[in-house]
Amino acid sequence: SGKEKWPRGDETVWKTNMRGVDADIGDITKSVVNHVQTSLARQAYNLDNLGAYQAAALSVRDNMLVNWNETQLHYTRKAPKRAYYLSLEFLMGRTLDNALLNLDLKSQYKDGINQLGFSLEDLLEEERDAALGNGGLGRLAACYLDSSASQDLPVWGYGLRYKYGIFQQLISPEGNQLEAPDPWLDNQNPWELPRIDVNYEVRFYGQSERLSEGHGRALWTGGQEVLAVAYDVMIPGCHTRNTNNLRLWESKPKRGFDLNSFNAGNYEGAVESSNSAAAITSVLYPNDHTTFGKELRLKQQYFWTAASLADIIRRFKNLGKSINEFPDYVAIQLNDTHPTLAIPELMRILIDEEDLDWNFAWQIVTNVFFFTNHTVLPEALEKWPVPLMEHILPRHMQIIYDINMIFLQAVEKKFPGDRERLARMSLIEEGFPKQVRMANLACIGSRRINGVAELHSQLVQTTILKDFVEFFGVSKFGNVTNGITPRRWLDQCNPELSKLISSTLKIDKSVWLKDLYKLKGLVKYAEEKGFRAEWAAIKQRNKERLAHHIETTLGFTVNTNAMFDVQIKRLHEYKRQTLNILGVIHRYLELKAMTPAQRKKVNPKVVFFAGKAAPAYYIAKLTIRLIVNVARVINADPETKDYLSLYFLPDYSVSLAEVLIPASDISQHISTAGTEASGTSNMKFCLNGGLLVGTVDGANIEIAEEVGEENVFFFGHLTPAVEDLRYQHMYHPVPVDEACPALANVLNQISGGLFGDGGVYEPLVNTIRQGDYYLVTDDFDSYIRALAMVDEAYLDRDEWVKKSICTTANMGKFSSDRAIMDYAQEYWNLEPIPVGKD
Numbered sequence: 001s002g003k004e005k006w007p008r009g010d011e012t013v014w015k016t017n018m019r020g021v022d023a024d025i026g027d028i029t030k031s032v033v034n035h036v037q038t039s040l041a042r043q044a045y046n047l048d049n050l051g052a053y054q055a056a057a058l059s060v061r062d063n064m065l066v067n068w069n070e071t072q073l074h075y076t077r078k079a080p081k082r083a084y085y086l087s088l089e090f091l092m093g094r095t096l097d098n099a100l101l102n103l104d105l106k107s108q109y110k111d112g113i114n115q116l117g118f119s120l121e122d123l124l125e126e127e128r129d130a131a132l133g134n135g136g137l138g139r140l141a142a143c144y145l146d147s148s149a150s151q152d153l154p155v156w157g158y159g160l161r162y163k164y165g166i167f168q169q170l171i172s173p174e175g176n177q178l179e180a181p182d183p184w185l186d187n188q189n190p191w192e193l194p195r196i197d198v199n200y201e202v203r204f205y206g207q208s209e210r211l212s213e214g215h216g217r218a219l220w221t222g223g224q225e226v227l228a229v230a231y232d233v234m235i236p237g238c239h240t241r242n243t244n245n246l247r248l249w250e251s252k253p254k255r256g257f258d259l260n261s262f263n264a265g266n267y268e269g270a271v272e273s274s275n276s277a278a279a280i281t282s283v284l285y286p287n288d289h290t291t292f293g294k295e296l297r298l299k300q301q302y303f304w305t306a307a308s309l310a311d312i313i314r315r316f317k318n319l320g321k322s323i324n325e326f327p328d329y330v331a332i333q334l335n336d337t338h339p340t341l342a343i344p345e346l347m348r349i350l351i352d353e354e355d356l357d358w359n360f361a362w363q364i365v366t367n368v369f370f371f372t373n374h375t376v377l378p379e380a381l382e383k384w385p386v387p388l389m390e391h392i393l394p395r396h397m398q399i400i401y402d403i404n405m406i407f408l409q410a411v412e413k414k415f416p417g418d419r420e421r422l423a424r425m426s427l428i429e430e431g432f433p434k435q436v437r438m439a440n441l442a443c444i445g446s447r448r449i450n451g452v453a454e455l456h457s458q459l460v461q462t463t464i465l466k467d468f469v470e471f472f473g474v475s476k477f478g479n480v481t482n483g484i485t486p487r488r489w490l491d492q493c494n495p496e497l498s499k500l501i502s503s504t505l506k507i508d509k510s511v512w513l514k515d516l517y518k519l520k521g522l523v524k525y526a527e528e529k530g531f532r533a534e535w536a537a538i539k540q541r542n543k544e545r546l547a548h549h550i551e552t553t554l555g556f557t558v559n560t561n562a563m564f565d566v567q568i569k570r571l572h573e574y575k576r577q578t579l580n581i582l583g584v585i586h587r588y589l590e591l592k593a594m595t596p597a598q599r600k601k602v603n604p605k606v607v608f609f610a611g612k613a614a615p616a617y618y619i620a621k622l623t624i625r626l627i628v629n630v631a632r633v634i635n636a637d638p639e640t641k642d643y644l645s646l647y648f649l650p651d652y653s654v655s656l657a658e659v660l661i662p663a664s665d666i667s668q669h670i671s672t673a674g675t676e677a678s679g680t681s682n683m684k685f686c687l688n689g690g691l692l693v694g695t696v697d698g699a700n701i702e703i704a705e706e707v708g709e710e711n712v713f714f715f716g717h718l719t720p721a722v723e724d725l726r727y728q729h730m731y732h733p734v735p736v737d738e739a740c741p742a743l744a745n746v747l748n749q750i751s752g753g754l755f756g757d758g759g760v761y762e763p764l765v766n767t768i769r770q771g772d773y774y775l776v777t778d779d780f781d782s783y784i785r786a787l788a789m790v791d792e793a794y795l796d797r798d799e800w801v802k803k804s805i806c807t808t809a810n811m812g813k814f815s816s817d818r819a820i821m822d823y824a825q826e827y828w829n830l831e832p833i834p835v836g837k838d
């Protein structure tokens with residue numbers, strides 16, 4: 001019949017692989033030894049921790065690969081609708097511990113590694129973070145991959161395989177941030193699979209010639225062609241065989257080098273174009289919330305969206321369906337506007353390559369894409385200069401103009417004569433040069449648009465996309481409040497708490513980790529003294545674990561009897577690390593003014609900061625410098641150091657967060673109201689029983705709704721007041737000395753040189769004295785009062801522990817499983833496809 005039988009040979013023989021769940025210790029040691037000898041070409045006699053880590057990772061990878069292959073085969077056979085998460089950032093952190101827990105192999109590997117004379121804990125520390133992201137947006141993408149796989153959803157991620165991740169942060173003796181490269185691939189990466197057979201050509205520059213009148217086909221030729229090569233990263237689900245894929249693209253020259261130049265003796269010219277091709281995926285842009293309009297960044301965006309779409313279309317075509325069914329089989333989620341070029345790129349493919357007419361193509365496009373907005377800050381809204389776009393992507397610029405013309409005709413029809421509205425909604429912003437507004441393009445090219453917390457989604461609909469709500473109707477707009485994966489952010493980072501929860505609820509963790517509302521069952525134990533003691537003891541041990549980490553890495557001895565107060569996030573004026581450090585100085589000045597007897601009544605506190613500043617963000621870097629120098633002064637003050645100390649922990653990362661978060665008593669989420677779209681570390685702290693002091697902003701609001709307002713410390717002006725206050729500052733400025741004497745005193749101490757040369761900090765201090773766009777002055781007094789309430793609450797330790805328990809117990813909503821299921825049902829129309837269940 002010509003049909004071959006697969007698999008060849010005896011099927012039962014093919015099926016005897018080492019599948020994770022029934023692997024015994026003997027299999028594990030054998031497999032690790034095998035990798036030491038045959039993958040690493042090393043021996044037991046000269047094996048260090050790094051080698052042992054690599055062998056263990058390769059052994060775990062073998063287990064994942066079996067599941068990964070099975071999952072891909074299963075998805076191919078069942079041919080369900082799939083979703084693709086396009087994100088320029090995936091902040092994955094380390095993989096080994098997470099993989100062991102998701103595969104339920106940790107205790108077996110612990111024993112196996114022990115038998116080989118190593119400790120698993122040591123090996124875990126050998127792994128470098130995969131830090132292919134800046135902050136919340138990138139970490140959210142990583143949590144969403146974990147939740148998709150854990151819920152058996154056919155979701156793939158698409159991103160870039162940067163050779164260098166987010167820079168390493170060093171702090172100079174003066175307190176300045178220095179940046180060093182992050183060559184994370186230097187020790188080899190056992191978690192990626194190069195797929196040299198999966199590659200696509202991507203064109204840049206050249207000419208586009210229209211082949212017909214109107215919005216018909218065009219021919220795009222010439223320019224530079226670059227090769228995109230796939231690297232696959234396996235994403236194991238928690239306690240399921242489903243193992244999804246994260247496909248990262250690497251850029252390569254299409255040909256090794258230009259032989260003509262080489263033969264003519266022009267060696268530099270010969271490698272020039274190959275260098276420029278490799279440059280595309282060489283480094284992650286370290287800017288958070290800002291756009292710079294750099295050519296290389298635009299090339300990254302197009303390179304990645306073009307390769308991903310080509311791959312998605314190839315997979316769809318294998319189904320043998322007609323192209324008009326594309327939206328029934330494919331949903332593409334745009335993580336912010338970074339992948340918006342996918343919209344004109346799909347139009348180009350459908351029109352120029354598939355020969356569809358415009359309206360038919362647009363119909364398909366606007367049913368495939370979904371767009372998530374992550375900020376309403378104007379400086380973060382991407383715009384690309386038209387001349388740059390025309391130069392690099394001439395065909396896409398034509399398509400954008402075509403989309404714009406047809407769209408504006410429709411707007412004019414609905415709102416006749418409203419020229420200002422047309423100007424606001426246009427994809428092109430007038431000016432010198434003109435600019436393409438990516439948020440507008442993403443909005444009109446997508447089926448639905450969402451924000452990332454209730455307040456934020458409301459702000460999106462009433463501010464930046466207000467005109468679009470009026471045009472399309474409100475049903476096109478929605479909210480999906482962010483979430484975090486409880487696997488990494490509770491089970492992995494806080495194993496003792498996880499164990500206590502399982503034994504108290506008498507529910508296996510594989511159940512409550514996937515149904516986080518089960519934590520509600522903890523509420524009643526808040527009244528049990530014994531349980532509270534265990535809960536508090538775990539927090540204490542986590543504080544000691546952090547202190548030990550700091551002692552061994554930085555050499556500081558941290559007072560673990562004090563309250564731990566933590567603010568860890570990217571440095572940004574809107575996040576107001578300034579408010580925090582000014583509050584610390586205020587507290588220090590108060591302590592200095594006390595008698596020793598008065599001081600003895602003060603709640604001792606250790607304040608931790610960590611976070612990176614964008615290398616070109618001057619004020620953010622100056623804030624780090626201030627923090628470091630305040631720490632230098634107050635940690636050395638014998639009168640106060642037992643009551644207040646301060647640490648700036650360099651090189652914040654996912655791995656450092658995993659140590660810091662479980663150790664916190666209180667964490668700070670103090671953005672100017674209306675500026676933090678959601679925040680996600682707020683959820684991580686609360687899930688680990690840390691309380692929250694914060695403004696009425698982003699997901700803080702929903703956390704308070706869930707855990708009860710009596711369990712959070714809110715302060716500051718509300719969102720509707722912010723605009724009025726800014727107006728006041730502009731037109732009726734009041735000097736700080738009048739508006740807030742306590743703050744004025746703190747600023748004067750800085751200027752007066754209490755923390756070294758005061759002149760250095762003038763540019764930072766002046767952002768508050770003049771203009772004060774982020775309203776530090778307006779919120780300072782209520783911030784100090786909120787911190788006083790925190791102190792008071794902490795002194796009643798029993799009540800505090802109750803609050804801590806009730807907080808954790810009510811965090812069910814913030815599992816990223818809930819968020820991803822929401823996307824799957826309300827946006828993508830996706831069903832779980834469990835492997836091995838039929």
Ligand code: GPW
Pocket residue numbers: 134135136137138140287288289290336373374375380452482676677678679680698
């Ligand atoms: F500006 N976020 C981020 F919206 O981490 F693009 N980087 C960014 O560049 C942007 C947003 C962008 C964050 C938000 O600030 C944070 O509030 C939110 O929780 C997170 O994205 C995930 O949605």
